[in-house]
Amino acid sequence: MKSDLLDSIMFTVGLLAVLRSKSHNGATIGVMVTASHNPEADNGVKLVEPLGEMLDQAWEEYAITLANCETHQQLQAALDDIIKKCKINMDAPANIVVARDTRPSGEALVASLKDGVKALNGKITDYGLQTTPQLHYVTRCINTANTPNAYGEPTTDGYHKKLADAFKKIVSGKPRLSPLLVDCANGIGAVALKELCQHLGEDLAVTSSNTDINGKGVLNFECGADYVKIGQKAPRGTSLSPNQRACSLDGDADRIMVIVSNLAGVFRLLDGDKIATLAAGFIMSKIKEANVTHADKSPLRVGLVQTAYANGSSTDYVKNKLQVPTVFTPTGVKHLHHEAAHFDVGVYFEANGHGTVLFSDAAVTAFKNAEGKNEAEKKAIETLRALSDLINQTVGDALSDMLMVEAILVCTQQSFKQWDSAYTDLPSRQEKVKVASRAAFVPIKADTELVEPKGLQEKINAQVAKFKKGRCFVRPSGTEDVVRVYAEAETKEETETLTYAVCGIVFDSFGGVGERPSKFKKVDAAGNII
Missing domain, CATH: 3.30.310.50 (Alpha-D-phosphohexomutase, C-terminal domain)
Known part of the structure; x- marks a missing residue:
């Protein structure tokens, strides 16, 4: 909502984050202050579970209750009720990490959040400006440190190094593609992309547009992933030459849209459906090449999760051409993520470009233990291991997904046009x-x-x-x-x-209100369009 109405909401989120951490016996909870693809005047907040997932759905109701308390007495009663229902030990420690995108309102809202955390004696660490996926990554790294499933170094530099090192392993020795133009939506993605490129060096040729993080009113304005998806046109300030390869991030860099222009300069969009089919097909082929199985020789289960918004052609292509099992969930990343976790390798993307790939512990173990009987199998195993590091499994991540797409296209030596030609979207x-x-x-x-x-x-x-x-x-x-x-x-x-x-x-x-739009067709009682 409008950022100037969010102070009290941020305070209650601070309270809730402390309770959630205590319910996990002091595990670190992440808080991200962002409104993603929304206009700059808006802001919002997301809570992150210890392993980088989104907040447990049962706790969404608690968030709503706290946000709507109108008096101190109501707030205290609501807190007492949550503590009782969840049997929370209030003597347990509470650890919170917070980050924000580049919105001007972010710093003041973080201050309100900190007041809520401190009111219940929680400890909070401010990571400053970060992308949403970076905050999810840091949260998981902190909570898995010194365990067999340690996810990485809990710093921004650790994030960039992990992605860059994995990308370099996959593309090593292969011809590179033409330079990639990245529309950064005038958001935090511009900062993250610059830092990532320092780690990538010459392994990925990148130019960028819409990188003004200090300009007033420019965040997501006629640019970014959501704009190009809905408008079906190139972002403002981005000149696409014939056969230009490009992509658009959104304001907090958790969505990506891939763009290509043909010889005539005509705009084409490769959305989340195209990314999902590319990833599912490549991973399935590498698992077959590597001859990787579970310890009991049973095959790894690869699956694709879609919503009703997935284009029908993509579903048909995955089921019948790639022969990858496909399941559907209600709209919302939380539903997709949960369903993807049922596979050994679960690929999920919404058509809007928000998605990732999940690797089960069993799949990662299989990759680590596999040895390969020949060079082809060994190389496929190395690629699978690197992919599990390259892909941010905590949440949809525009930069990680960008590198995943580039790595797959380098490995297969495909152009954007060849990738796009796998199937044709229905209008x-x-x-x-x-x-x-x-x-x-x-x-x-x-x-x-x-x-x-x-x-x-x-x-x-x-x-x-x-x-x-x-x-x-x-x-x-x-x-x-x-x-x-x-x-x-x-x-x-x-x-x-x-x-x-x-x-x-x-x-x-069925209950339409307001002035009837003239473009809506009238239908008679027999179902005929008038």
């Missing part, structure tokens, strides 16, 4: 419809169908049936009284017709 469209209450819309089957309101799903199905390769779903927003309508079909024109027909049905018959 898709997404629209919002304002409604009286989003609570009236109840999704099931990983957000792909509605069980409420009665009759709507049948009407959606009737429209979808009219179009070859048609697909459409309606899901409520998690934050405002709107529903999101997503549709695919064989052509752009059919996709728009399907989208706006369903939008019209929702608006006219």
